[in-house]
Ligand SMILES: O=C(O)CCC(=O)C(=O)O
């Protein structure tokens with residue numbers, strides 16, 4: 169059961185009350201008491217050219233093997249030539265910043281309701297000892313259109329809704345191309361992931377806002393997690409770093425790449441690909457001076473769809489790793505708030 173809501177992080181900062189202990193991230197988690205803002209090496213994120221992945225030329229094959237290599241190691245890739253203009257990405261970024269800069273009373277018009285997940289607010293709180301992220305967010309279901317709840321869609325700044333609609337329609341095309349490209353890169357029938365996720369599968373966009381934080385050594389902006397989606401289309405901040413990925417027990421920081429879309433594998437694709445594509449653990453560290461913005465669009469299967477490892481990736485040499493499930497989102501959120509790794513719950 170959800171507990172009463174607290175102030176958002178922006179409100180807390182504005183109140184000048186100081187930093188509540190509840191924001192101190194417990195040292196028993198990944199990193200074992202190391203300062204959260206310690207130096208970490210930078211990772212390289214490979215890039216694929218989306219316009220080439222359906223070409224039967226050698227170049228097309230090369231893109232598919234790059235995709236395979238990126239998603240089976242780091243679980244993240246940068247998608248170039250994706251059909252979204254820099255101007256649109258800039259507009260999404262600028263309007264997100266503008267939305268969070270409005271006074272609380274304006275943003276509260278779109279506030280998340282207790283027990284719901286769409287709308288504006290901060291972390292959902294399920295227990296008094298839950299550590300909190302240094303993050304406010306606006307979470308909206310964007311697709312299919314008839315499942316939108318427009319009461320949560322900001323009318324400020326002007327044009328926000330139109331921009332989000334335009335962005336969603338572009339991402340919908342990328343989503344389909346990626347599902348097909350991912351299947352091809354695994355030598356599977358092109359539509360297998362799309363069909364498993366269902367016609368009109370779901371897209372949700374979360375606008376994340378991480379205000380400057382007085383204790384970046386102790387307070388995490390976004391706790392380590394995997395995404396519960398099939399995959400996520402991420403527009404990271406173009407000026408401020410903070411996103412990090414865990415690989416073989418070590419954290420690596422993602423470089424800043426302006427105006428790009430990053431694709432990160434989510435748990436559902438890890439399940440469907442029988443563990444070949446990796447859903448990476450990632451986190452965002454807080455920053456003492458600068459606010460950070462990101463816009464994450466999660467591509468989910470429809471809740472009624474049956475999800476399981478695709479046949480072509482199960483063999484004697486590679487036994488099936490995951491159970492057959494429905495509505496992974498429900499399993500995911502139960503574990504997420506307990507600080508666990510939701511994928512472990514669906515291992516055979
Ligand atoms: O802020 C970021 O760059 C990452 C956000 C993220 O991981 C998420 O929203 O799931």
Ligand SMILES: [Fe+2]
Nearest residue numbers: 393394395450
């Ligand atoms: Fe994430």
